[in-house]
Amino acid sequence: MIELVNVSKYYPTEFGRHYVFRDVNLVLPLDMSVGVIGPNGAGKSTFLRLIGGADIPSEGRILRSGRISPPMGLTPGIQANLTGGENTRFACRIYGMSRDEMDEVVDKVRELAGIGNYFDMPVKTYSA
Incomplete structure (x- = not known):
């Protein structure tokens, strides 16, 4: 806990x-x-x-209580050289989503991230 x-x-x-x-x-x-x-x-x-x-x-x-490990990486599964959209689409493919479902999720993540055009840039350019 x-x-x-x-x-x-x-x-x-x-x-x-x-x-x-x-x-x-x-x-x-x-x-x-x-x-x-x-x-x-x-x-x-x-x-x-x-x-x-x-x-x-x-x-x-x-x-x-119990054993808690410190975070090894704060963005597990995220590929730094891919854009926010590319990373989101990759995760959607893992879950077997259709192209239409992927487009909807990417739009939601883009809005939630609130980083404007940076969403279309490699993740390694984002602030931590």
Whole structure:
């Protein structure tokens, strides 16, 4: 189990604190699979580093039971030389989707990513 108790993560700036998370409470049971999605800069990588123990919260506690390994790569299965669309289509093919289904999923992922024309550029050009 992973439990976040009043977790905040912030970085100092010249204007004060920039919060990535503020006062988050969350329980992830051992038998639950979780996907983390969100637009570029939403805090996905920070969240994974925190729950994996590769980073510590600015405030609050993260409780872990069982064995938790730190994230080895924050983008498993993503090919850095392919574009966002190409990576999405590859994943769709693995799931046996039709061309129409793939087009729909690619459009949804493009919108969710919120990175504009970068979606059509190699993933290695994206910010972490």
